Amino acid sequence: MRLLRLLLVIVALFTVWLLWGGLYKTPVLQLGILSCALVAWLMLRMAEPDQQKYNWRLAYRLPHYWLWLLGQMVVSNIQVLRLVLGPRSALSPVLVEVDAQASNKFALALLGNSITLTPGTLTIDIDDNKITAHCLTAAAAQSLQAGAMSRRVARVDPD
Amino acid sequence: MNGAVEIVSGALVVLGSLFVLAGGIGALRMPDFYTRIHGASLTDSLGPVLVLGGLMLQAGLSLVTIKLAAVLLFLMVTSPTASYALANAALLAGLRPAEMDATTRAGVINQEEDSA
Amino acid sequence: MLLIAAIAILVTMALALARALLGPSVYDRVLAVNMFGTKTVLLIAVMAFAMGRTDFLDLALAYALINFIGVLAVLWFSHQHHLRNQSHSGTESGDEHSGDRQP
Numbered sequence: 001m002r003l004l005r006l007l008l009v010i011v012a013l014f015t016v017w018l019l020w021g022g023l024y025k026t027p028v029l030q031l032g033i034l035s036c037a038l039v040a041w042l043m044l045r046m047a048e049p050d051q052q053k054y055n056w057r058l059a060y061r062l063p064h065y066w067l068w069l070l071g072q073m074v075v076s077n078i079q080v081l082r083l084v085l086g087p088r089s090a091l092s093p094v095l096v097e098v099d100a101q102a103s104n105k106f107a108l109a110l111l112g113n114s115i116t117l118t119p120g121t122l123t124i125d126i127d128d129n130k131i132t133a134h135c136l137t138a139a140a141a142q143s144l145q146a147g148a149m150s151r152r153v154a155r156v157d158p159d
Numbered sequence: 160m161n162g163a164v165e166i167v168s169g170a171l172v173v174l175g176s177l178f179v180l181a182g183g184i185g186a187l188r189m190p191d192f193y194t195r196i197h198g199a200s201l202t203d204s205l206g207p208v209l210v211l212g213g214l215m216l217q218a219g220l221s222l223v224t225i226k227l228a229a230v231l232l233f234l235m236v237t238s239p240t241a242s243y244a245l246a247n248a249a250l251l252a253g254l255r256p257a258e259m260d261a262t263t264r265a266g267v268i269n270q271e272e273d274s275a
Numbered sequence: 276m277l278l279i280a281a282i283a284i285l286v287t288m289a290l291a292l293a294r295a296l297l298g299p300s301v302y303d304r305v306l307a308v309n310m311f312g313t314k315t316v317l318l319i320a321v322m323a324f325a326m327g328r329t330d331f332l333d334l335a336l337a338y339a340l341i342n343f344i345g346v347l348a349v350l351w352f353s354h355q356h357h358l359r360n361q362s363h364s365g366t367e368s369g370d371e372h373s374g375d376r377q378p
Contacts, residue, residue, distance in 0.1 A: 019225060020333065070208070077178060077205040084185035084198055093194055095256060116239035119201045122193070123239070124246040134246065134256055136197045169276030172321065176280035179314065183287030186294050186310060192303055195294070199310045202287060210280065210317055214324055226332045230320065230339060234313060237343040241309055248350045249302040252357050 002044070009040040058106075061156045065110075068152060072118050076140070080119040083136060095124075096133055096141045101154035103129040111153045115144065168216035175209025182206060192249060193256045196242055203238040207231060277325040284318045305349055312342030 013036040021028065083090055100111050108131075112123040115133050120140040125132035135141035178201065185198025211231045218224045288311055295307035316339045323331035 019222065022222075073204050073208070077201065080185070080197060080201050081178065081181050084181055084189070084201065088190060091190070091194060093191075093256060112243060113236070113239040116200060116242050117204050117235065119197055119204055122196055122200065122246060123243050124193075124250050126243075134193050134196075136194060172280045173276055173283075176283035176317075176321075179287050179317065180283045183290035183310070183314075186307065187290050192300060192306075195303060196306060199306055202310060203313060207313075207317055211320060214320060217324060218329070223329045223332065226329075226336065227320065230316065230332065230336050233336065233339050234316065237339065238309075238313055241343060241346045244347060244350050245302060245306055245309070248354055249300070251354070252302075254300060254302065 006040055006044060009043060010036050013039055058157060065152060065156045069114055069117065072149070076118040076120050079140070080136065083120070091136060092138045094135050094138055094141050096135060096145055098131045098133055098144055098150060099147070100129045100131055101147070101150050102158055104157060107153050107157045110156065111150055114149055114153065118149075164216060168213040171209050171213030171216065175206045175211075175213060178202070178209065179206035191256070192254060193246065196246055200238075200242055203234070203242070207234050277321055281318060281321050281325060284314055284321065288314045288318070301353060305346060305353075308349075309342065309346045312338070312345070316342070 010033075014032060017032040017036060018024075021032065098111075098115070100108055102108075108126060108129075112126055112131055115121050115123045115131065120136045121144050122134045123131055124134050133141075133144060135144060182198055182200070182202030185201055186195050187198075189195045189198045208231065211227050211234075215224045215227045218227065291307045291310040291314065295304050295311070298304055316335045319331055319335040319338060323329050323335070
């Protein structure tokens, strides 16, 4: 199983090498295989304690989620744009706690990054299944606590 | 190159750069550290998506588009991570967000009302 | 069109530099430097198309990588520094490290 993962990482890295390099001569390719193997070895050493199984359904669920996130980003960007250019009195920063509905590492990281990626809300601390977020306005805090994003993330990668 | 595609991609790039500019203004004029991160995160979300998306449209289907998509994906993963690391480091070092201290908040609101 | 975008990004970089010089805390400066770096990536991408040399995109990707690692390294350094000072003086709050350091 570990050998399979190592091989998969090397193949993926080498594909990227071929795409980027565009120079297909034997010594260059040998160097490519060597450096890919080195990077794969370093990666497996780093990821030793993290033995989460890869969920293949992510491959089609994740792009779907990204589309939804893009829509959210457009809405919140326009809101924050008006706040930034408007008067300071419109700001009402608060700290809120959000329940993550899936508590595996990938889902937590995805939720935390999504919260930061939509302007107006910012992840500042992560517990086991709670995320502390800093919100620019009380309205942004309320819509975050309504939990639409956290439900979506839980559907992308359930426990 | 098709004329309409050229115009749409140019408009996307300019719109994205305006979002980036607004984020820069936000990072400069927001009142405290945590709200400044919000300003800076404005430059890290829709701005790059629009700028790099517009450039992808211009490049058409080619290796260049794949490279642009890789840059975009990388930015979308790393910039929130860096923001989180920064905010969390500041929080652990004892820099409190403005609203956690009720007296300073009241002071800020009074100032706003005085100046208004 | 591309030149307008490049100028807007350059102005943003100047604003980020202004924030880096104003501070007031170390974290404001790190935030500004991080912003400067990600805007460099965008500027390189836009200029690659404006100059018709799309091979510059590799530089943009390398720059994004270096910037990310750099920010994490600075934060790790400041964290270690903070821990060391805390164990030295035994004070709870880190205000003296994160506070004003005017140039």
